[in-house]
Amino acid sequence: MTPSSATPPANQGRGRALVASLTGSSIEWFDYFLYGTAAALVFNKLFFPTFDPVVGLLLAYLSFSLTFFVRPIGVFCSPISATASGARRLWSSPCR
Numbered sequence: 001m002t003p004s005s006a007t008p009p010a011n012q013g014r015g016r017a018l019v020a021s022l023t024g025s026s027i028e029w030f031d032y033f034l035y036g037t038a039a040a041l042v043f044n045k046l047f048f049p050t051f052d053p054v055v056g057l058l059l060a061y062l063s064f065s066l067t068f069f070v071r072p073i074g075v076f077c078s079p080i081s082a083t084a085s086g087a088r089r090l091w092s093s094p095c096r
Contacts, residue, residue: 032067035064035067036064039060039061039063039064040057040060040061043060043063043064044056044057044059044060047059047060047063048060
């Protein structure tokens, strides 16, 4: 094996983190896409049948938009570190 073909362990970790991050983000945005489509086509008729169709659609989109506003609040209220060691320290803390 030549030195140029050997991959340092740090680069392997970066690639794995990149794939994991890309996969997680793709799943999350696909979920947002599905929820947005369902909000446009189904939720106004299912959850707001007594309202005018336009008002029901706006209320369905309002419920969809709340996910974008509540998410940062959740991150602020539960500051769990993304690293495994930080989470492990938090979960194994005797002061829970």
